[in-house]
Amino acid sequence: MDSEGFREAAISSIDEIISYFDNIGTRSVVSTVEPGYLRKLLPSTAPEEGEPWADIQRDMEAKILPGITHWQHPGFHAFFPCATSYPSILGELYSSALSGACFNWICSPAVTELETIVLDWLARMLNLPACYLSTGPTRGGGVIQGSASEAVVTAMVAARDKYVRETTPMDLSEDAHDDFIAHKRSRMVALATTMTHSSTKKAAIILGVRFQAIPVRAEDNYALTEPVLAAALADCRARGLEPFFLTATLGTTDTCAVDDFAGITAALEAHNAPDTPGEVWVHVDAAYAGAALVCPEVQTATHIARIARFHSFDMNMHKWLLTNFDASCLFVRDRNWFIQALSINQAIYATGSSASTASDGGLVTDYREWQIPLGRRFRSLKIWFVMRTYGVKGLQAYIRRTTKLGEDFAEWMRARNGLFEILTGPSFSLTVFRVKGQTEEESNARTKRLCEGVNASGKMWVSNTVLDGKFAIRMMTGVRATEKEHVEAAFKLLVDMAGEIVKS
Amino acid sequence: MDSEGFREAAISSIDEIISYFDNIGTRSVVSTVEPGYLRKLLPSTAPEEGEPWADIQRDMEAKILPGITHWQHPGFHAFFPCATSYPSILGELYSSALSGACFNWICSPAVTELETIVLDWLARMLNLPACYLSTGPTRGGGVIQGSASEAVVTAMVAARDKYVRETTPMDLSEDAHDDFIAHKRSRMVALATTMTHSSTKKAAIILGVRFQAIPVRAEDNYALTEPVLAAALADCRARGLEPFFLTATLGTTDTCAVDDFAGITAALEAHNAPDTPGEVWVHVDAAYAGAALVCPEVQTATHIARIARFHSFDMNMHKWLLTNFDASCLFVRDRNWFIQALSINQAIYATGSSASTASDGGLVTDYREWQIPLGRRFRSLKIWFVMRTYGVKGLQAYIRRTTKLGEDFAEWMRARNGLFEILTGPSFSLTVFRVKGQTEEESNARTKRLCEGVNASGKMWVSNTVLDGKFAIRMMTGVRATEKEHVEAAFKLLVDMAGEIVKS
Numbered sequence A, B: 001m002d003s004e005g006f007r008e009a010a011i012s013s014i015d016e017i018i019s020y021f022d023n024i025g026t027r028s029v030v031s032t033v034e035p036g037y038l039r040k041l042l043p044s045t046a047p048e049e050g051e052p053w054a055d056i057q058r059d060m061e062a063k064i065l066p067g068i069t070h071w072q073h074p075g076f077h078a079f080f081p082c083a084t085s086y087p088s089i090l091g092e093l094y095s096s097a098l099s100g101a102c103f104n105w106i107c108s109p110a111v112t113e114l115e116t117i118v119l120d121w122l123a124r125m126l127n128l129p130a131c132y133l134s135t136g137p138t139r140g141g142g143v144i145q146g147s148a149s150e151a152v153v154t155a156m157v158a159a160r161d162k163y164v165r166e167t168t169p170m171d172l173s174e175d176a177h178d179d180f181i182a183h184k185r186s187r188m189v190a191l192a193t194t195m196t197h198s199s200t201k202k203a204a205i206i207l208g209v210r211f212q213a214i215p216v217r218a219e220d221n222y223a224l225t226e227p228v229l230a231a232a233l234a235d236c237r238a239r240g241l242e243p244f245f246l247t248a249t250l251g252t253t254d255t256c257a258v259d260d261f262a263g264i265t266a267a268l269e270a271h272n273a274p275d276t277p278g279e280v281w282v283h284v285d286a287a288y289a290g291a292a293l294v295c296p297e298v299q300t301a302t303h304i305a306r307i308a309r310f311h312s313f314d315m316n317m318h319k320w321l322l323t324n325f326d327a328s329c330l331f332v333r334d335r336n337w338f339i340q341a342l343s344i345n346q347a348i349y350a351t352g353s354s355a356s357t358a359s360d361g362g363l364v365t366d367y368r369e370w371q372i373p374l375g376r377r378f379r380s381l382k383i384w385f386v387m388r389t390y391g392v393k394g395l396q397a398y399i400r401r402t403t404k405l406g407e408d409f410a411e412w413m414r415a416r417n418g419l420f421e422i423l424t425g426p427s428f429s430l431t432v433f434r435v436k437g438q439t440e441e442e443s444n445a446r447t448k449r450l451c452e453g454v455n456a457s458g459k460m461w462v463s464n465t466v467l468d469g470k471f472a473i474r475m476m477t478g479v480r481a482t483e484k485e486h487v488e489a490a491f492k493l494l495v496d497m498a499g500e501i502v503k504s
Helices: A003-022 A053-067 A086-097 A109-125 A148-167 A174-187 A199-207 A226-238 A261-271 A289-294 A296-301 A304-309 A335-342 A355-360 A380-415 A440-456 A484-503 B003-022 B053-067 B086-097 B109-125 B148-167 B174-187 B199-207 B226-238 B261-271 B289-294 B296-301 B304-309 B335-342 B355-360 B380-415 B440-456 B484-503
Strands: A141-145 A188-193 A210-214 A242-249 A281-285 A312-316 A328-332 A420-427 A430-435 A461-467 A470-476 B141-145 B188-193 B210-214 B242-249 B281-285 B312-316 B328-332 B420-427 B430-435 B461-467 B470-476
Touching: A003 A053, A003 B003, A003 B086, A053 B086, A053 B109, A053 B380, A086 A380, A086 B003, A086 B053, A086 B086, A109 A141, A109 A328, A109 A380, A109 B053, A141 A148, A148 A174, A148 A188, A148 A199, A148 A242, A148 A281, A148 A312, A148 A328, A148 A335, A148 B199, A174 A188, A174 B174, A188 A199, A188 A226, A199 A210, A199 A281, A199 B148, A199 B199, A199 B335, A210 A226, A226 A242, A226 A261, A242 A261, A261 A281, A261 A304, A281 A304, A289 A296, A289 A312, A289 A380, A296 A304, A328 A335, A335 B199, A380 A420, A380 A430, A380 A470, A380 A484, A380 B053, A430 A440, A430 A484, A440 A461, A440 A470, A440 A484, B003 B053, B086 B380, B109 B141, B109 B328, B109 B380, B141 B148, B148 B174, B148 B188, B148 B199, B148 B242, B148 B281, B148 B312, B148 B328, B148 B335, B174 B188, B188 B199, B188 B226, B199 B210, B199 B281, B210 B226, B226 B242, B226 B261, B242 B261, B261 B281, B261 B304, B281 B304, B289 B296, B289 B312, B289 B380, B296 B304, B328 B335, B380 B420, B380 B430, B380 B470, B380 B484, B430 B440, B430 B484, B440 B461, B440 B470, B440 B484
Parallel strands: A188 A210, A188 A242, A242 A281, A281 A312, B188 B210, B188 B242, B242 B281, B281 B312
Antiparallel strands: A141 A328, A312 A328, A420 A430, A430 A470, A461 A470, B141 B328, B312 B328, B420 B430, B430 B470, B461 B470
16 A cells, blocks of 8 residues: 555545544444354455455445444443544544654653653643642652553552562561562452452452452442441451552442542551551542543542542543543552562663663653553553643533533433432433332343343443342443433433333 | 544645655654653643644644654664554554444454454464464464563463462362462462563563573574573472463564474473473563564474464564554463453443343453453454455565565675674574674674664664673664665665774
């Protein structure tokens, strides 16, 4: 494919993408293909000879799009949004053209520096405490990771390293030191709640440390509170376990609950004071709801200033902030915690050029020491394009608009409280509800049928969860294309179908 | 930015990208900005109001491009290539438009299925043993990861899990079981060689297991051989350590050496036979050179059929196979090893729709259980576009052409053996050489000056390494834009500058 061929192919692709977005509402939200559909349509080996672009592009519409579930569809109310937007697409376009491994500063200074700058922009926009700024008092800063899962692994590795370093005596013989650490590691435990995203448990598996989920309660709205955490810490002590890590959540996966940051700090202070050796590292997972912090009213309501006592904070621009997957923004209060745990020096990555002296001398950031991989994509570009195109006000307007849609939906639900029961929310555009029944079993069965029914319609897609044995539907209204008319249509479908289910 | 604004912005971006590629040779390969250059050019906060695209695009050329090191430049001879190509860019374009988290099959069936299909295409193209096909006899298959580093973490987690499972007695009490495993984990060691990429050491750090680098020898061309591995295994046994993981490399980072697969199998058979409980997991890191397996002559020369006895294999399409970062293709012989180690079930990811039954019933692949993150991008699209646009023959021609450039370069070097000494290669387009001197110190000093000198020219960029105390330059000729004339110019610059250095 030469330049002229690319120009033609690219323009034609751009037109198809525009047409895709302009007409997305006419497609079934969720794909209706059968498992294995694509293998029947494609050959079993790559072609020997190259094929013309027209053939490939034809297959996009004919073979790929039927197998796509449309996360940008106005009727997509499942899980959380996985954003994209026109400026974000342009960012990926430039990034793929400027492809490089960019594992240190000299490998493309702009890749490192723009990342530091836009993450400072983001920290200020979300009003994170100053300790999370690259220019802050504690040498903190942000790094873009692929996903919130990678972010929690990174934070947990740093936390384990810090904890072991702080709690291991210096004066042991080598054998005694090895035994001490082996025993300690077998007693260390990462904590989360039963509502924390599974990525914390997975990180504990990857690290090979114990994991304990703290049960949270409906009466606390499924948030972690001081007495519950205090009890869990006491239980760990009684069993000889050493808690070293806690994930606190701003917007849990199932219900968008916000853990009580002040209560967490109080419970931890009683256990092992913050900023003393052996403190528990607190990682704030704000993967989805962190986006809403662009609005000052959310900064206040969630008490975001209190995370100054914590250690790391992560939010995904690629969920609710108009940037396409992947762009998980991880902030740490002290970059040395990452570097001490993850730094690897290999001769080949020190180059003979004078510019690399900057890298070696600590003048610039080597993000490879802030993450699992070595190489990195130019992901800050799309964030930069999105922030500049929308501006802070544009992003606030989008968050407020889609939050309001969730509030409208919940209000309509409440007006039909003979039929529906709201279990949690509206919280950050998410309402969790079920169909009422004479018994729990009947309610569960009806809600499950409703969930399957509306999803089979192709007009909307919701996900579900189970809260204290109650099968419930999660209705999320955060997708960019979703307007009031779409939420009204979804509500009407839910009412109609639930009515039929109750009748039958 | 509305559809019309996007169309205009995208076409203008496409034109800029074409112009970038058409004129890339006129830029300095490596960026010449000073650390901190970008902060001086950008505001410290995001704009309140959105800005027009024209302003953003102007900043791309004025502020970003000066800070780019051009990995697609014909004079880029450093590290390894980090590919891109027009069809790959189109793949990213569509992928960013179809953005979704795609953590299971129903979240977009095409994302899962195309990944399985193109990785089977790739396995066949590279002539990997049938056990690495999704349709093979051992239920193996491939998965696209972000980087070779993530791939080795994934493989090592699965290896640790498998080893502990196979070597822990079933009949222990809970306390005794905990103690047994804690002790075992403290004795388990991941092995690599001193030439293995640092990602294996980093993976061991992340997992919290011991790491041991086996020194390899110049007389073995820095490859791992049977006697060297046998000695390392014996040493581990003598120290009470339990080797559970070994990275074998096809194309080491420093010199592109290929470890002796037959020798590795022989040494391991004497230690603990393959396919018996407690066997050492062998992960093949072919991140760069694996691309060359598209050529049958390389399949033969590297004895790729022998990896049927190993456990996992990883190569990066994004290095030498015309696909932009990231696309690391990881193959495993038995998918259950991944799933048993990494599976997490959370209620929300089971959906109420009937299609998800396929996911739950094992009919389709849940790639989230084959990797660290939960969510995933549609990365198979760019691989599919690249394979179809170039065809197997086109990819072979590209690998052969750039390999030949390395051979030409080495031949010219050998003709100047009064001035230069080749330490290793040419191997997979890489030649490692130094400037001769009366003493080691003189040779090192001259080579270092030469490396700094040619890099400062802006016309080419090479990286360096140190082999047995010998400072050496790595000259790689794998970039798509690199033609014979560029290698000739680079060679002439090296000769001229080395001549001056020797004279002075």
